[in-house]
Amino acid sequence: MLARNLHNKIESLLQQFPVVVIVGSRQCGKTTLARMVAPEWHYFDLERGSDRDLISRDFDFFFREYPHQVIIDEAQSLPQLFTELRGVVDSDRTRRGRFLLTGSSSPELLKEVSETLAGRVAVVELGTLTMNERHTLPLSHLYDVLNNPTLSEHLTELRNLPVRLEYKQVLDHFLKGGYPEPTVVGSDQFQWQWSEQFHQSYIMRDIRALFPGLNVESYRRFILMLSQLSGTIINRSEIGRSLGVNESTVRNYLDIAQGTFIWRNIGSYESKVIKSVVKMPRGYLRDSGLLHFLTDTYNREQLFSRSGSGAAFEGFVIEEVIQGLECRITLPWHYSYYRTRGGAEVDLVLRSPTGTIIPIEVKFGTTVKGGDLHTIRNFIEQEQAPYGIVLNNAEQVKMLADKVIQIPAGCL
Structure with missing residues (x-):
């Protein structure tokens, strides 16, 4: 176990x-x-x-x-x-x-x-297995640092985080997800057979039993649509038009998906300084293995060729971070995303129990270009955040700019 x-x-x-x-x-x-x-x-x-x-x-x-x-x-x-x-x-x-x-x-x-x-x-x-749980590692020191109220020590501590997982281990967990039974069995064939049975049981048994008046076929198509939209801003009216249902029904479907722990909604960041912030929520399927089953993504070649893998990786990393923070006994953290009407975006904004703001950008790639840091640096300045984090698939922890640190996903 x-x-x-x-x-x-x-x-x-x-x-x-x-x-x-x-x-x-x-x-x-x-x-x-x-x-x-x-x-x-x-x-x-x-x-x-x-x-x-x-x-x-x-x-x-x-x-x-x-x-x-x-x-x-x-x-x-x-x-x-x-x-x-x-x-x-x-x-x-x-x-x-x-x-x-x-x-x-x-x-x-x-x-x-x-x-x-x-x-x-x-x-x-309880979520599905995180990377450290799957590989029998202790919880990352990252969460000790984030929960440390002495902000002056954060960047020093973050620079010394060990990269505990190899790139291929991160990709494997991202591809297959963290449901315990297929993880323990370890067979690719069993992984996808199990996912098929889980999906059918969730739709045909659990949803039917919990919501007897629900149009199960419409909800099934809704879940398939969510797998394509994972990591994006959710426009309920557009989803409703695609499904042939009204916006109220889509809202109900989203509540059901979130209430059965398949989906996580992330609200928009509320800024006192920046007025042009997009207010619509974004969200993602909480287990990346289930997402990849629903999108017929069964191997690394398909993972790299799929257009939505970057957004899916954002959701995967965000879920890892939230689970890591939630397993400590602290006052609640607050999670949001930031996007302006002009398209500037920060994938995850953490607000600590003491009110500290920490922006996090997630990148599927292994390198970061200078232009990629423009939004997070502006956010740090405008919101007076002590620093920002770029979580990606690089090989090492390093400072990318003043107050912006790169942390490989293998540190989680």
């Missing part, structure tokens, strides 16, 4: 809260992680009929028998559970670390959690 970056955070949260919920897409490793964190706890799976009957038949009896140290898998499938849990937790509010829940659908799960377990629960979101 591969170690996950969130392991220590979940252990810490269990010492602070009676209930911790792990959310994430199907097959991303939530159950495995829960059982790694709490191997001695009682385990129940609500998708297994006998476990579901045992819990739902008589909640009072179940919680008398199992009052603490309980893992409940796929908790969103039994909404009553949350109301019952509130009573159990409130009967002994001083006891921490009692229940560890997992769930694959955020709309229902987070609604129930926020309404019934507010103040009693911590929610963590």
